Amino acid sequence: MHTPPPSLRQTADLLYRDHHQWLRGWLSHKVGCTHQGADLAQDTFVRVLGSHELGRLDEPRAFLMTLAQRVLYSFWRRRNLENAWLEALAQQPENYAPSAEDYALVRDAIETLDRLLGDLPLRARKAFLMNRLEDMTHVEIARSLGVSLATIERDIKLAFTHCYLASLDAIPNGITEAPSSTRP
Template sequence: MHTPTHSPEQTADALYRDHHSWLHAWLSRKVGCPHQGADLAQDTFVRVLGSNELGRLDEPRAFLMTLAQRVLYSFWRRRSLENAWLEALAQQPESYAPSAEDYALVRDAIETLDRLLGGLPLRTRKAFLMNRLEDMTHVEIARSLGVSVATIERDVKLAFTHCYLASLDAMPDGTTAHLASVRP
């Protein structure tokens, strides 16, 4: 599909028309749900629109598969975070039952946190979450992950900096999100 004469929008449109059904079916099989597959296919095409590689596509399905796998990875990571929150919630007394609004706020916070931590190495994300969500000290995290305290200090600092910079990019007016207060 190498078509340098087409605009990125025309290329994205052609990709959508030619490959959406295939991508939707593939993602639906991966997650076991056609509705979730449709959402993930749409998320993939949103990434297509933001791609700088649209002008030089030789293998459109390989390109779409790479983007879809990234979307799928983010989906599973978000689902894992949500399940961890639900497990923590299940351990709370029955009298503590969050409202639908509280649940929506926590889910939004989880998705925001996941997006802000995207692109960081797994250990760095894990150390940050252990520190911020589980109130673990750097020494406890280092012991748990089998690395030095200095490594954890660097990882947590990197995650804070990454989140701060990502939040600046995400906020149109330049204000920042206060991630330190995000707790389940």
Template sequence: MHAPAPDLSRHEATETLYVQHHRWLANWLRRRMHGDDQAADLAQDTFLKLLDARETPTLREPRAFLATIARRVLANHYRRQAIEEAYLDSLASQPDLHAPSPETRALVLEALCQIDQALDGLPAPVRRAFLLAQLEGLGYAEIACQLGVTTRTVGNYMARAAAQCFFALEA
């Protein structure tokens, strides 16, 4: 028996999209990033997302499809950039004695981005409660006060956020 070849056709379809639309997509991203040189990298990331997909749909409007994926890639890029800036600002306020090594900084930044991605699907109050507890060290009563909910609700929020993080790590 021959092994099915859907992966090959999917790769061929992605290659065709790449050849026909990569330059357009990189320019599209460059305009949205105000000429940032990282636009080419994000265009590559967009096509990598296509390769990671289970299937490549038949497209009537390939540029609209690519732009939709690229918007998500761009949003993730800006989110990661904001996380990195916040982390570096936090490090800048620490004494030099407590400065982590470059390797540790990279690992912490990656972990922060993974947590952010895991929390992304949660409603804003759940995410905020989790971050107030984890980053600011607030207790349930203080969080409940800030969010205008009961401490029981905060407990539910925390359980939901923790489960979300756990299942994201499992995936």
């Protein structure tokens, strides 16, 4: 009698049971914190659930390692952005302290920016952030990154286009234009 292949849920459950502890330990070692490692392991398994490759795994640990490395890179990018913001904040006068709400808003903005730019090549992401956050000109960025001005202009255009297209994806279906005026 032929046994049907396991469902995607069963595969995910088995993957979690067999490899979660190993993955959590590996990530904890990478970030130097067991709690953060546990959070990153959970984030990795969230990505597992959304993966189209779940039904055809030959090497489960290699699959998990690939997803975990992506989660880890996103974590490091967000942490670097947050640290840059904290450094900029430290340059402010002593009596300036953001409220908890302001801090949460900035953290959300950083995470949104990271999500928006996460799929871009590293140089395009860097060029865009140098231009928008550090107010550097294209010429300064080209000099800093050691590439031509045309390359930087292309990279920044790519980043703007990427963000624009992502913003279109965020618009609910059915809305194609701004509401019309209701003036008589």
